[in-house]
Amino acid sequence: MPWPAAVTDLEQLKSHPAVARLLEWNPAVVTAVKYDRNEMTISVDRTNIREACALLRDDPGCVFNFLSDVTCVDWFPAEPRFEVIYHLLSIPKKERVRLKVHLDSASPALDSLTSLWPGANYFEREVFDLFGIRFTGHPYLRRLLMPEDWQGHPLRKDYPVEGYR
Amino acid sequence: MILNMGPQHPSTHGVLRVLLEIDGETIVRIMPDIGFLHTGIEKTCEAKFYQQVVPLTDRIDYLCPMTNNLCYVLAVEKLLGLEIPPKAQWMRVLMNELTRINSHLVWLGTHAMDIGALTVFLYCFREREEVLKMFEMISGQRMMTSYFRIGGVALEPPLGFFDRVRKFVSTFQSKVDEYENLLTGNPIFMMRTQGVAKLSAEDAIALGASGPTLRGSGVDIDLRRDMPYSSYEKFKFKVPLAQEGDVFARYMCRVRELRESNEIARQALDGMPEGPIKADAPGIVMPDREKMKTQMEALIYHFKIITEGFAVPPGEVYQAVESPRGEMGYYIVSDGTAKPYRVHMRAACLANLQTLPTMCEGGLIADVVAAIGSIDIVLGEIDR
Numbered sequence: 001m002p003w004p005a006a007v008t009d010l011e012q013l014k015s016h017p018a019v020a021r022l023l024e025w026n027p028a029v030v031t032a033v034k035y036d037r038n039e040m041t042i043s044v045d046r047t048n049i050r051e052a053c054a055l056l057r058d059d060p061g062c063v064f065n066f067l068s069d070v071t072c073v074d075w076f077p078a079e080p081r082f083e084v085i086y087h088l089l090s091i092p093k094k095e096r097v098r099l100k101v102h103l104d105s106a107s108p109a110l111d112s113l114t115s116l117w118p119g120a121n122y123f124e125r126e127v128f129d130l131f132g133i134r135f136t137g138h139p140y141l142r143r144l145l146m147p148e149d150w151q152g153h154p155l156r157k158d159y160p161v162e163g164y165r
Numbered sequence: 166m167i168l169n170m171g172p173q174h175p176s177t178h179g180v181l182r183v184l185l186e187i188d189g190e191t192i193v194r195i196m197p198d199i200g201f202l203h204t205g206i207e208k209t210c211e212a213k214f215y216q217q218v219v220p221l222t223d224r225i226d227y228l229c230p231m232t233n234n235l236c237y238v239l240a241v242e243k244l245l246g247l248e249i250p251p252k253a254q255w256m257r258v259l260m261n262e263l264t265r266i267n268s269h270l271v272w273l274g275t276h277a278m279d280i281g282a283l284t285v286f287l288y289c290f291r292e293r294e295e296v297l298k299m300f301e302m303i304s305g306q307r308m309m310t311s312y313f314r315i316g317g318v319a320l321e322p323p324l325g326f327f328d329r330v331r332k333f334v335s336t337f338q339s340k341v342d343e344y345e346n347l348l349t350g351n352p353i354f355m356m357r358t359q360g361v362a363k364l365s366a367e368d369a370i371a372l373g374a375s376g377p378t379l380r381g382s383g384v385d386i387d388l389r390r391d392m393p394y395s396s397y398e399k400f401k402f403k404v405p406l407a408q409e410g411d412v413f414a415r416y417m418c419r420v421r422e423l424r425e426s427n428e429i430a431r432q433a434l435d436g437m438p439e440g441p442i443k444a445d446a447p448g449i450v451m452p453d454r455e456k457m458k459t460q461m462e463a464l465i466y467h468f469k470i471i472t473e474g475f476a477v478p479p480g481e482v483y484q485a486v487e488s489p490r491g492e493m494g495y496y497i498v499s500d501g502t503a504k505p506y507r508v509h510m511r512a513a514c515l516a517n518l519q520t521l522p523t524m525c526e527g528g529l530i531a532d533v534v535a536a537i538g539s540i541d542i543v544l545g546e547i548d549r
Contacts, residue, residue, distance in 0.1 A: 002246045002478075003246045003478075003480075006480070036480055036481075037243055037244070037246075037480060037482055039481075039482060039483065041481075065370055066370055066373070067373055068373070068483075068485070068492060068494060068511060069483070069494055069496065069509070069511040071496055071509040071511075073498055073506070073507045074507075085496065087483050087494070087496070087511070089492075091370065091384060091386050094386075094391045094392055096392075096483065098483065117371050117372075117373065118371050118372055118519070119371060119372040119373025119374075119516055119519055120373075121519060122515055122516065122518070122519055123373075123515075123516075126515075130207075143200075144199065144200060145199065145200040145203040145548055145549075146200065146203065147200070154205060154208055155207060155208055159208075161208060161209070161211070161212045
């Protein structure tokens with residue numbers, strides 16, 4: 001049974017608690033929304049990601065209090081090249097939401113979430129290690145999986161699968 | 166003084182290196198160092214067809230291969246919008262719970278051995294051997310099973326398989342009693358675990374812990390019950406909780422989970438529906454061998470799946486399942502071709518490992534071993 005087409009119209013999705021809360025705070029934060037395959041995706045302006053997450057975490061109507069995952073997708077050679085993706089889970093409401101930040105290749109940097117969730121530490125280090133995204137305000141932004149002296153960021157699309165020879 | 170523990174240390178269950186800054190016997194600071202087992206599985210996945218990724222997922226967490234298989238195939242099926250026949254779903258639940266038993270038995274044996282109770286290891290591996298034999302019977306492999314396929318499961322269970330599982334689940338509760346006789350209430354074990362490596366509920370949530378590490382601190386969440394997948398909503402089971410947040414609480418959670426898993430497996434056996442084990446989706450699901458000998462279409466589909474894979478509609482999904490260690494999640498991005506554009510694995514252990522400093526700082530060196538054992542890390546999953 002194929003899925004219905006994705007809904008990307010902000011007007012239709014305004015009632016979702018997370019979207020509503022973000023719009024109420026600052027309408028410029030939400031740059032795009034998508035509801036596809038029963039999953040909600042909110043694209044957030046890059047400068048406001050930390051505040052947006054803090055808002056969703058502390059708001060009694062949303063309570064997205066658990067940071068499940070941070071990861072990244074490289075859309076090389078398109079621009080903006082990187083999408084940093086946050087999966088939030090609400091333990092009391094048993095709901096998920098996905099936040100997205102688009103970054104161009106010239107300055108792939110955004111705020112760290114470690115001050116909100118200390119658990120973002122390893123996730124952000126992994127994204128830094130494998131994609132070269134910089135998280136400002138991270139307490140210990142060093143390579144996590146690759147050796148310290150490794151050249152390049154292996155999960156970028158312009159990095160060959162077999163590595164540089 | 167800085168003390169180096171690992172990467173070759175028997176109690177780190179693989180290749181975990183931990184740097185300890187100590188003052189006498191007390192730990193001032195502790196820093197895990199990981200990455201020794203990094204193989205770039207996420208990068209490899211991008212170069213494979215969707216169906217070729219399944220065997221890679223086994224190798225992430227070699228103690229619960231079926232859970233990883235399940236999480237991956239569920240994510241791809243969600244991308245495709247495939248409907249899975251009931252028998253395949255039931256088989257998946259049954260195999261998943263056996264996997265959980267397998268994984269928890271290895272944890273229990275090694276954890277008890279780390280803190281000095283050697284006997285339990287032999288008891289646990291006695292039952293684990295039986296589970297591995299059942300895996301071998303159904304998939305041909307003891308550990309890297311790759312039994313689940315996109316659209317169903319690989320094979321019909323062989324004759325005698327259900328009888329063997331039934332025999333196992335009917336005696337397993339008494340085996341858990343045996344382990345508990347050796348550990349729960351044993352004064353030495355209690356002294357090594359009670360009040361050791363405490364983790365509060367707030368810290369556990371903030372640090373991203375999940376699974377028994379989180380439930381041992383009193384946070385009531387289990388994805389099988391709260392966000393059911395693969396027909397888990399049709400099974401009755403309790404979610405073990407403990408409030409203390411110490412090593413013993415996490416131990417109790419996992420031991421009770423052993424019993425609950427056994428009950429779920431029994432329900433799956435009792436209610437096993439009849440019918441096909443693969444979805445009716447030609448071009449995605451491999452055709453039967455018999456059909457290939459008589460029908461040209463089946464042969465063509467087989468050839469096409471092997472040589473060019475199948476296209477998956479563009480989109481992105483995040484699918485999480487409750488693995489023995491916590492929330493195992495797959496984030497898959499499809500660009501409409503036959504190869505995944507991006508596969509990301511949310512490893513439960515990676516987040517759970519971050520709780521180690523909170524648990525250990527201010528404690529004793531000897532308790533580090535108990536703490537590492539109690540979060541049940543598998544380095545293959547952490548490093549991927």
